[in-house]
Amino acid sequence: MPLIATNCVKNSTLYPVLEKVRYVDRHTYETWFRGHPEPGDLIFVCKGSPGQVCLAPDPVSFCIAQDMVAIRADPKRVYPAYLFAALRSPEVQFDIGNMHVGTLIPHFKKGDFDKLSIPLPPPAQQRIIGDWHLAIESKIDLNRRMNETLEAMAQAIFRDWFVDFGPVRRKMAGATDPVAIMGGLTPDPTRAAELAALFSDALGDDDLPVGWSDAPLSAHLQIIGGGTPKTNVPEFWDGDIPWFSVVDTPPGSDVFVFDTEKSITPEGVAGSSARLIAAGTTIISARGTVGNLAMAAREMTFNQSCYALQSSRGDHACFVYLLAAHAVEQLRAMAHGSVFSTITRQTFDAMSFPTAPSTVLSAVESLLRTLFDRVKAAVDENRTLAETRDYLLPRLMSGEVRVGDAALEIAA
Numbered sequence: 001m002p003l004i005a006t007n008c009v010k011n012s013t014l015y016p017v018l019e020k021v022r023y024v025d026r027h028t029y030e031t032w033f034r035g036h037p038e039p040g041d042l043i044f045v046c047k048g049s050p051g052q053v054c055l056a057p058d059p060v061s062f063c064i065a066q067d068m069v070a071i072r073a074d075p076k077r078v079y080p081a082y083l084f085a086a087l088r089s090p091e092v093q094f095d096i097g098n099m100h101v102g103t104l105i106p107h108f109k110k111g112d113f114d115k116l117s118i119p120l121p122p123p124a125q126q127r128i129i130g131d132w133h134l135a136i137e138s139k140i141d142l143n144r145r146m147n148e149t150l151e152a153m154a155q156a157i158f159r160d161w162f163v164d165f166g167p168v169r170r171k172m173a174g175a176t177d178p179v180a181i182m183g184g185l186t187p188d189p190t191r192a193a194e195l196a197a198l199f200s201d202a203l204g205d206d207d208l209p210v211g212w213s214d215a216p217l218s219a220h221l222q223i224i225g226g227g228t229p230k231t232n233v234p235e236f237w238d239g240d241i242p243w244f245s246v247v248d249t250p251p252g253s254d255v256f257v258f259d260t261e262k263s264i265t266p267e268g269v270a271g272s273s274a275r276l277i278a279a280g281t282t283i284i285s286a287r288g289t290v291g292n293l294a295m296a297a298r299e300m301t302f303n304q305s306c307y308a309l310q311s312s313r314g315d316h317a318c319f320v321y322l323l324a325a326h327a328v329e330q331l332r333a334m335a336h337g338s339v340f341s342t343i344t345r346q347t348f349d350a351m352s353f354p355t356a357p358s359t360v361l362s363a364v365e366s367l368l369r370t371l372f373d374r375v376k377a378a379v380d381e382n383r384t385l386a387e388t389r390d391y392l393l394p395r396l397m398s399g400e401v402r403v404g405d406a407a408l409e410i411a412a
Contacts, residue, residue, distance in 0.1 A: 001029045002062040006048040009068065011088055012251055014141035015057045016043055029063055036063055037070040042084055044069050050108035051096035053087045069110060078120065081130030086118040088133075089393050119397045129396045136389045143378040144252060151253035154371045157185065158322040161364055162354060168209045171201040185367075198360050208354050215355045217327060218348035221320065224281075224308040226301065227273030229264055236272070239265030242300035243274070246285045249292040255321070255372065256297040256379045257283075264301065274301040275308070280317035282309040282324050286343040291328040295321050297376060307343070316361050318368035327351060 002021040009016050037043060039058030045051065047067035056070065064070060073080035086092055095116060100106040160166035160183055167181050175181045178192035186192050200210040208214060229236035242260040250257050269276060277296055285292040287305040302308060311320050330351060395401040
């Protein structure tokens with residue numbers, strides 16, 4: 001049975017994220033714990049990142065560690081979905097933050113739940129607010145899970161074409177049906193035949209498809225360094241140009257970054273080594289937290305702890321992103337389990353990757369762009385949903401905005 005820790009619970013996800021979990025055996029599950037969450041309970045983090053809260057799914061497929069509690073609403077007093085919305089609201093999160101104790105590892109004492117107050121609108125309003133909030137969170141969650149699927153599809157295409165050389169190997173194994181040669185990528189025989197024709201039917205002595213060659217990773221990329229405007233010059237900051245740092249890395253498979261924590265002005269760009277990059281450019285963190293990836297959703301700049309990566313062979317933005325993700329996997333493997341602390345330009349020189357014909361790159365970019373465009377649209381929709389939620393939720397809870405049967409109205 002998975003045992004989730006505090007890192008599995010985030011205010012940005014609807015349900016706990018079952019990643020990097022430990023496991024307990026059935027005997028421990030049945031005898032060691034004082035109780036287990038039930039569907040619809042709220043999983044609340046008390047230590048580490050106090051106040052992070054999400055829903056227990058149905059069925060509950062995990063047990064929780066000791067630094068968390070499961071909160072079960074009393075339906076006679078509060079609508080469960082409203083309690084979830086209230087605990088995630090900015091005001092209640094602020095109050096929880098003021099109750100933290102401990103500096104190195106902050107924690108929220110269970111006894112302080114008695115001191116935590118939330119507004120309690122009439123039951124009918126609680127139900128409407130709770131269901132509205134849950135609908136938004138569910139849509140955001142659905143978009144994120146769709147993005148995970150889309151990115152996994154993109155990764156699978158990249159690996160099949162450029163790492164495993166799947167189309168070539170299937171030809172070598174005797175496949176003649178274009179759909180089979182392309183691994184079922186497209187059911188359209190005509191399109192499959194066009195794609196299959198791009199690949200040779202043999203590997204050379206270098207174990208690469210005939211006609212391909214090997215080259216340093218740096219030969220595939222334009223590597224652009226970043227910069228930071230002087231922080232003591234106010235005119236350089238708080239402008240309209242997003243300035244990416246590692247804290248702006250998009251979560252999970254969202255890939256795209258639209259907005260950043262800090263922004264700079266045109267004067268900040270001109271007065272520093274910061275460089276503007278176009279939408280679609282890949283950004284990789286190179287120092288400190290190494291190997292985080294993002295794709296710029298619009299024109300932006302970035303700090304000196306990152307590199308921007310663009311294709312050296314034309315507009316192949318999606319290919320570059322997946323190439324960078326593949327390189328990070330290689331770096332982690334080369335590190336033999338240790339944490340690699342820096343990526344330098346020499347790192348890109350020391351790694352190699354096959355050079356495919358331009359026709360192959362153009363074809364894969366066309367396929368990948370369709371997937372990445374859908375990811376970008378879902379991320380943008382989630383931004384709009386989150387902004388709507390964060391604007392309306394406090395006003396709904398306070399009564400400033402009332403919810404009627406048909407529409408929202410501003411209270412007089």
